[in-house]
Amino acid sequence: MLPSSIPPPPPAAADFGALLERARRIAADVLAPAANATDQAEVIPRENLLALKGAGLLGLATPTRYGGHGAPGRVAREYTEILAGACGVTAFVQMQHTTGACPLIARGENEALKERVLPRLASGERFCTVGFSHVRRPGPPMVRAELDGDQVLLDGTVPWLTGHGLADDAVLAGTLPDGRVIFVLSSLREVEAIQPSPPLRLCAMNASATVSLRLRGLRVGREQVIATLTREQQTARDAAGMLAPAALSLGVAGAAAALLAQAADRRGSAALASAARGFAGEIDDARAEVNAWADQPEAAEYGEHAVRARAWCIELGVRTAHAAVAASGGSANLLEHTAQRLFREAMLYSLTAQTRDLQAATVQRLVGRGEEGRGQSGKRVDPA
Known part of the structure; x- marks a missing residue:
């Protein structure tokens, strides 16, 4: 149970833009400055969760009737992306509660349970995983x-x-x-x-x-x-939620692209600056693809497109973080280096909420990148 903190604002007055701005301030002022130290800690500082609780953000995705803000999927994904770009472990831990447990309970069949526990979870009085x-x-x-x-x-x-x-x-x-x-x-x-x-x-x-x-x-x-x-209902729920964790990969990709841009400024490197811009543009494109499909799981083509978009985000996160490692030089060998942390976080997101279809799509995308590279190098690609 998290100790008392600043009470969140009344959920009836929820302003998603204002809530996201609170998340950005906490990410910049509280989470990011300590992210490398947090990565090496035994457990995340309670101050991180208290900051989110005090801003009313632990109830972001809980319906308003149960004391939350009722944020739609697109807002919840943006919130997750903001936190993941600042401190991956804080983003991951609070995700279990904010966009995991609370919405799952709210979608459940037990109305008495919802009324009894969701207000306490939305306020952060109790924390759930x-x-x-x-x-x-x-x-x-x-x-x-x-x-x-x-x-x-x-x-x-x-x-x-x-x-x-x-x-x-x-x-x-x-x-x-x-x-x-x-x-x-x-x-x-x-x-x-x-x-x-x-x-x-x-x-x-x-x-x-x-x-x-x-x-x-x-x-x-x-x-x-x-x-x-039933198994069929569970499979359908998994498919409908396929794109929510894409925000984690996009967050780490954005942070890695920012590191590249900073390195470009320090060194006056046109090549690194061009790479940073290229990654930033691809992140925007991938986010648009996620948003285009995430809110229409009933569409006939949803499953195929959702798996492909998620695999793209996974591969993009790892690739952008790898570029940040390469651009950092030998210092990225240090365990506390930001680029290395982002690379490891991107790897973990490759396995988050993984299904067999997603696993196959991710591997196939990586294979495709390899074939693309061989083609660009002018080497023969053996069709066999």
């Missing part, structure tokens, strides 16, 4: 669920849960005997049936306090059930 990526994996369920009277019984392993120790609650999911997926809201505080691992060592964002959870007979009351979905 998520642990359900395992339901996308093929094969035997990693978490099995059973209905036992007025309770849900969960057993198994949640392989990824971010923000452990910061979060009060988590949205967890398990597979019922009939194959449906049940989502529940569980407290993470003082529950003997939830056994966290030590913090996982990741390629980036070790301050995210990411762990795996062993669930041993975790019992959650039926009043905490968020929703029960």
Whole structure:
């Protein structure tokens, strides 16, 4: 639970432009100056989350009827991009709550649960994370669920849960005997049936306090059930949310392009300046593609275009960050170097909310870049 801070403004008076401006100020004044130190910390400073809470931003995507601002997807993506360009680990941790858990609960079937918990989550009184990526994996369920009277019984392993120790609650999911997926809201505080691992060592964002959870007979009351979905419904939800994490990749790409521009100014390099402009233009184009498709998941062509746009953003983030590393020279070998941090964050975003289709599209795009390079070099491309 986050301690008290400046109370957020009344949600009824939400001005998305003003909210985004608050996010930009916090990103510039609080997050970015300490981002490299935060990257090497054991856990993100609570001051980062308190700044977002005090600005009323933790309820950005929660509907107004439950105490939030009800921001549409495009605003939520811009907000995520702003934070990701300043401090990746803060953006990633708060994303679990702001644009992950809160909207998921709001879309659920349990109206009493929404009215009881969402106002507290929207205000930041309680902080929530998520642990359900395992339901996308093929094969035997990693978490099995059973209905036992007025309770849900969960057993198994949640392989990824971010923000452990910061979060009060988590949205967890398990597979019922009939194959449906049940989502529940569980407290993470003082529950003997939830056994966290030590913090996982990741390629980036070790301050995210990411762990795996062993669930041993975790019992959650039926009043905490968020929703029960068929596999088809879960797949459709995954597809509809495909483009939300693209904002993370665009944020890191924007920060890397800014580093290139700064290097160009310091060195008077026309080549670096041209590269920075080129990346900035491509980021704008990729963002426009994301925005064009993100809000129409019902369109017949949505799935194909969404996967391609997300793969473009992933590859663009890694490529722009790699350019910033190359332009930084040997100093980028230092663990605390900004370009290296951005490169590692871009790599992590390559795997965020990954599906098999997205994995294939990302690899294919990288292969295509290689073929393009061979063609430009004048070398023969073997069609076999």
